[in-house]
Amino acid sequence: MSVDRKTVAKIASLARIEMDGDALDRMVPEFNNILAWVEQLGEVDTSGVEPMTAVIPQALRLRDDVVDADPLTGGGIRDKVLANAPAPEHGFFGVPKVIE
Amino acid sequence: MSTYRIHGATGEWEVVIGLEVHAQVTSKAKLFSGASTEFGAEPNAQVSLVDAAMPGMLPVPNRECIRQAVRTGLAIEAQINKWSRFDRKNYFYADLPQGYQISQLYHPLVGEGALTIEADEKAGIPEDKTIGIERIHVEQDAGKLMHDQHPTMSYVDLNRSGVALMEIVSRPDMRSPAEAGAYVRKLRSILRYVGSCDGNMEEGSMRADVNVSVRKPGDEFGTRTETKNVNSVRFVMATIEHEARRQVEVLEDGGTIVQETRLFDPGTGTTRSMRSKEDAHDYRYFPDPDLLPLELDDAFVAECRASLPELPDAKRRRYIEALGLSDYNAAVLTAEVETARWFEALLSETAAAQGKSEAEVAKQAANWLISEFFGALNKGGHSLADSPVSHEQAAELLALIGKGTISGSIAKQVLERMLETGDSAGAIVEREGLKQESDSGAIEAAIDKVLADNADKVADYKAGKEALFGFFVGQTMKAMQGKANPQVVNELLKQKLG
Amino acid sequence: MTQLTDLGVKAIRDGVAAGEFSAREVAEAFNANVAAAKDLNAFIVATPEKALEAAAKVDADRAAGEPLASMAGVPIGMKDLFATKGVQTTAASHILDHFIPEYESAVSQKLWDAGAGMLGKLNMDQFAMGSSNETSFYGNVISPWRRKDGGNAPLAPGGSSGGSSTAVSARLCPAATGTDTGGSIRQPAAFTGICGIKPTYGRCSRWGIVAFASSLDQAGPMARSVEDCAIMLGAMAGFDPKDSTSLDMPVPDWAGALNADLRGKRVGIPREYRMDGMDAEIAASWDQGVAWLKDAGAEVVDISLPHTKYALPAYYIVAPAEASSNLARYDGVRYGLREMPERANLQEMYAATRAAGFGDEVKRRILIGTYVLSAGFYDAYYTQAMKVRTLIQRDFAAAFERCDVILAPTAPSAAFALGEKSDDPIAMYLNDVFAVPASLAGLPAMSVPAGLNSEGLPLGLQIIGKTFDEQGVLDAGLAIEQRAGFAARPERWW
Numbered sequence A: 001m002s003v004d005r006k007t008v009a010k011i012a013s014l015a016r017i018e019m020d021g022d023a024l025d026r027m028v029p030e031f032n033n034i035l036a037w038v039e040q041l042g043e044v045d046t047s048g049v050e051p052m053t054a055v056i057p058q059a060l061r062l063r064d065d066v067v068d069a070d071p072l073t074g075g076g077i078r079d080k081v082l083a084n085a086p087a088p089e090h091g092f093f094g095v096p097k098v099i100e
Numbered sequence B: 001m002s003t004y005r006i007h008g009a010t011g012e013w014e015v016v017i018g019l020e021v022h023a024q025v026t027s028k029a030k031l032f033s034g035a036s037t038e039f040g041a042e043p044n045a046q047v048s049l050v051d052a053a054m055p056g057m058l059p060v061p062n063r064e065c066i067r068q069a070v071r072t073g074l075a076i077e078a079q080i081n082k083w084s085r086f087d088r089k090n091y092f093y094a095d096l097p098q099g100y101q102i103s104q105l106y107h108p109l110v111g112e113g114a115l116t117i118e119a120d121e122k123a124g125i126p127e128d129k130t131i132g133i134e135r136i137h138v139e140q141d142a143g144k145l146m147h148d149q150h151p152t153m154s155y156v157d158l159n160r161s162g163v164a165l166m167e168i169v170s171r172p173d174m175r176s177p178a179e180a181g182a183y184v185r186k187l188r189s190i191l192r193y194v195g196s197c198d199g200n201m202e203e204g205s206m207r208a209d210v211n212v213s214v215r216k217p218g219d220e221f222g223t224r225t226e227t228k229n230v231n232s233v234r235f236v237m238a239t240i241e242h243e244a245r246r247q248v249e250v251l252e253d254g255g256t257i258v259q260e261t262r263l264f265d266p267g268t269g270t271t272r273s274m275r276s277k278e279d280a281h282d283y284r285y286f287p288d289p290d291l292l293p294l295e296l297d298d299a300f301v302a303e304c305r306a307s308l309p310e311l312p313d314a315k316r317r318r319y320i321e322a323l324g325l326s327d328y329n330a331a332v333l334t335a336e337v338e339t340a341r342w343f344e345a346l347l348s349e350t351a352a353a354q355g356k357s358e359a360e361v362a363k364q365a366a367n368w369l370i371s372e373f374f375g376a377l378n379k380g381g382h383s384l385a386d387s388p389v390s391h392e393q394a395a396e397l398l399a400l401i402g403k404g405t406i407s408g409s410i411a412k413q414v415l416e417r418m419l420e421t422g423d424s425a426g427a428i429v430e431r432e433g434l435k436q437e438s439d440s441g442a443i444e445a446a447i448d449k450v451l452a453d454n455a456d457k458v459a460d461y462k463a464g465k466e467a468l469f470g471f472f473v474g475q476t477m478k479a480m481q482g483k484a485n486p487q488v489v490n491e492l493l494k495q496k497l498g
Numbered sequence C: 001m002t003q004l005t006d007l008g009v010k011a012i013r014d015g016v017a018a019g020e021f022s023a024r025e026v027a028e029a030f031n032a033n034v035a036a037a038k039d040l041n042a043f044i045v046a047t048p049e050k051a052l053e054a055a056a057k058v059d060a061d062r063a064a065g066e067p068l069a070s071m072a073g074v075p076i077g078m079k080d081l082f083a084t085k086g087v088q089t090t091a092a093s094h095i096l097d098h099f100i101p102e103y104e105s106a107v108s109q110k111l112w113d114a115g116a117g118m119l120g121k122l123n124m125d126q127f128a129m130g131s132s133n134e135t136s137f138y139g140n141v142i143s144p145w146r147r148k149d150g151g152n153a154p155l156a157p158g159g160s161s162g163g164s165s166t167a168v169s170a171r172l173c174p175a176a177t178g179t180d181t182g183g184s185i186r187q188p189a190a191f192t193g194i195c196g197i198k199p200t201y202g203r204c205s206r207w208g209i210v211a212f213a214s215s216l217d218q219a220g221p222m223a224r225s226v227e228d229c230a231i232m233l234g235a236m237a238g239f240d241p242k243d244s245t246s247l248d249m250p251v252p253d254w255a256g257a258l259n260a261d262l263r264g265k266r267v268g269i270p271r272e273y274r275m276d277g278m279d280a281e282i283a284a285s286w287d288q289g290v291a292w293l294k295d296a297g298a299e300v301v302d303i304s305l306p307h308t309k310y311a312l313p314a315y316y317i318v319a320p321a322e323a324s325s326n327l328a329r330y331d332g333v334r335y336g337l338r339e340m341p342e343r344a345n346l347q348e349m350y351a352a353t354r355a356a357g358f359g360d361e362v363k364r365r366i367l368i369g370t371y372v373l374s375a376g377f378y379d380a381y382y383t384q385a386m387k388v389r390t391l392i393q394r395d396f397a398a399a400f401e402r403c404d405v406i407l408a409p410t411a412p413s414a415a416f417a418l419g420e421k422s423d424d425p426i427a428m429y430l431n432d433v434f435a436v437p438a439s440l441a442g443l444p445a446m447s448v449p450a451g452l453n454s455e456g457l458p459l460g461l462q463i464i465g466k467t468f469d470e471q472g473v474l475d476a477g478l479a480i481e482q483r484a485g486f487a488a489r490p491e492r493w494w
């Protein structure tokens, strides 16, 4: 299936990547080449085949309900959480004003 | 069948309602991180590196959250899927640090179940009605945005980011605001019984996405709108009323309903389209590659089942059948788990105090609780949760009534004093000399005086005006300052009046 | 005195332990090599002080008679995909500008705990997307190797762990970490004449490694010998409760159990890997590998992996799909670049930030991934790819009924010149045609140098093992290493 410029623009917008006209013009043929190439998968008869669910045979492990059991995955680290923020504001992350 | 209808210019319209209730799972730590779920912390104080979606962070699920969702599923007699899986719902928003929400679309943890809302004639629910529940899935909550702190910026607080939610999705089985209200109340009641959610709508522990469409009775379902995050039963009902009327207006004006996300404004009681979420709803769900399938064994499910308490419907039935309570009283006492717990504690202590079986004292305890105690508590601005009178103290009061030590009317006074002072019933009765007089001598003397003072009425009575009996009782009780045993008064009066 | 920078992991560790030289001397020697190799652009940042600090600790421990751990005194290079506490971590992307993690990745922490020190953060393809190290925001890494025709065209070190392969090959470090999503350890190892192993999926914790494609990403060591890889993998691997996909299994003593005697082992030769138009020198090297393994006592069996042809297209659906979602977090809100055009709203800020921050290849993959997951296409692309993945897993399972390890080329060619394939994404993707199937199936696989081609460039042979059988892979690798006697090294021009 071949996609047009409008579709690529829509996908770019869905992916929140701004693309100007030139960028879109460059992307469309590349995008179509790759799509055409991956579409050879359509040849494979996968009827009755389940999609893979786990790379290696194992089940999901669950953890105990304990707060801050491991400092690496616990809370109470506001300074660390905000350390790299481009616009920290009074303990919050600042973003352009959102109108809901 | 609900007869709720919108009366439009072109005739009657039926409302079709489905609810997606997001209930915060009761757990100490978040669904995929060890950060606390406690309400009311400083902004971003309860955020782990995982919740802030730092590069390379990974989710590890909290067993307790899974367990609570399974227990909830069992409570609505739903199918528990022993093989389920987490999916990612992808979209960009400032309250969603990962750029996706970990949820369950394709294989939810809990499948088909149901709950029953009770008949409520006054609310237009003529008979009990079963509302289908399509599924319960487990997912992450998002963070919070603050819009009023800065002229050009919104502030992001991720404390809620990653808190576990159960999304409980109903079938579009409701047909009136009242049914929807009853559904939310019943669901909240069940969640509280189970202990899987505190049901606190003010703190956002429970909120509903309200799906509303309208149709001419008998037609196919219309296009629905979804009003997000409605956070009280009253608002759910108001949302439906407004949204249904709005849709009827649009349709009758020749318009069409757009499937869209809306927002309820409690100030105006109206809904409006949500601009920020208008753009392409293409969530690109796919299985979360950071998480393996969630596989539960029989033992896990069995433990969840064994840990369930008696649930409201079963309890109500038992109260009626085994304790002989009226339908009304049973419904009132089982609606909230705290009430039922209080009642059961009172019941066992009352039975013990009076040396009787629970069934023998159940009616007394239930009647007193509902018609005396609730009112008195309410007057003092209290609820059961912060009652100054404990169930032990209440049981003592009931025992005093049961043994005839005080009359029902004196008991009201005693209760008032108990609520004021926190003292025990016995101490108050003793101190204030409120003990009931059963000594026939004193009562007889009082009766004699009443009859002598009212010779004319005695004559009327004897001439056949039997309704005057109550007057003599009242006068005697008055003379005794309410402390006479009414049974003794009755008997003696009957004798004296021949 | 020995040239310290010619020593590998084991030699350095043992030498430090024996007091032949100090860890500090080793760190200084490698720091000097790093500083003198700017032309290779292998490092994004050098951290000589970190290497010295770790060395000082090892020297002090030794002096105090404390036991030394398995990597004690060995300075290494850290691929910039691993979060390193207090040291800039960028995944070679502009979008992670100035990002200084407050945490250490599980794997790098294990390495420091084992006594290793950090020479610096290694350049790589941006977000590990690439096979030639031409997609880094920090510029191309240049292979230390040159064709012997004297043309001097700068060559690709392979990718995405191109900084790692270059640094190890050029003796800037004795070993380096790599990550392998679809060949990113093995292919660069092959291009630069070093060894590298991608262990079974789940062996090394992914916690703290910038994610590319979660169901494929695996960390592994890159070093100049099989034994060095075995030692370093032992230090990197192990159960991590912070990673749901981490294997809860003990880590075997791979290095201690190394055994090049392959008698009783069967080596499978997948007929589908012998593709039309295969490079004659690659084919010859593969045949040579077969002969070596026979010589080591193995029995060679013909096997079939019928869905090989579809592995690469399946990979180029699955990996971009996962990446499109994994990279959604780079939005300019919590860390990294924020591009804030005048009066932009939130969504416009996202789009501007991501446009400015991601390189072309990253954008390409995000778009493809977004597309294949989008409404109406999900089943045709993603679900179909995951079904094909099941078939590929089954192919391997069936093949491993008949053999213990599989031998194949690592890459379809030797290193190519920088720029040679960068305009043709698919030609670039084809580089990983032999590497990707093992990634899709989560199998351990390793590349070992097999010799030089007629241009004087290294060629690698790949050994693919059963799930959890890193030992089998390393043993076969050792058998090849002993017979290949690969001693070639790039002549210093930088």
Ligand SMILES: [Mg+2]
Binding pocket: B020, B209, B226
């Ligand atoms: Mg919803």
Ligand SMILES: [Zn+2]
Binding pocket: B022, B139, B167
């Ligand atoms: Zn939800």
